[in-house]
Amino acid sequence: MTTNIDSPAEAMKASPDALLKAAVSGGKPKAAPTVPTAAKVGRRLDGVAMGLAGAALALGTVLGAGTAMLATPRSEGTGVVLAEINAALEANRLEASRVAIASDRLDKSVAALKEVSEAARSEAKVRGGALTEKVGKTETALVAKIAALGERIDQAEKEQAARLAATTAQADKRTVAAATAPAPVPAPLPAAKAEPVQTGSITEPKPKPAIIESWAVRDVYDGTAMLEDRRRRLVEVAIGDSIPGVGRVEAVERRGREWVVVTRQGLVTPQPW
Known part of the structure; x- marks a missing residue:
């Protein structure tokens, strides 16, 4: 017992x-x-x-x-005890394995987090350095441009002052020369020439050019004449152009109060029709 x-x-x-x-x-x-x-x-x-x-x-x-x-x-009770011991040992091994896996994952997560943090810190440092360098270069270039602009303005002012002084000096010299110069002596007038007297036969007047009745001048602008025929067709012509049925335009002239188009066949004038 x-x-x-x-x-x-x-x-x-x-x-x-x-x-x-x-x-x-x-x-x-x-x-x-x-x-x-x-x-x-x-x-x-x-x-x-x-x-x-x-x-x-x-x-x-x-x-x-x-x-x-x-x-x-082994008896029946001994087998139960051993089974319990083996179950406990197996549970301990499983728990230890689970803890080891979790610890490994935690270590990996911490390492990855450290790497990300370090990379972000390095990138921020690089970007900050690049930004600082860029701002410094921009400031340097801006200062150089302002200095160059100031020099140009000073040079332009100096050149303008020199030109103004030269112009003033020339004006003073001309004034003094005009005041000290003697009065000009008027030149003698040339003798009047006798007008030639035409002698001999009297030339006959040229025949009056013919009036072209098939065309009429309606308007003239910028050396171009607007013509109209009896069929109510409008044509614009200038010197060198050709009028249908008439020929080449020699000139566009104003005679008295009217505009005329001169051709070899005659004149195109305004018509009442």
């Missing part, structure tokens, strides 16, 4: 032999009788250290018992 230990404190007080017997028999270990000695008082003062030592001792005993049971015939 075995004595069951229900509390963890009683399991910690059980002796290694009791733990081994419990593992072999399939029951729970019986607590060893305790004697109030100086060691017991020391364990009370240092409970944490003793608890750790007891847990390690118990684990070693259980593992030893499990090893012994592998070499001896």
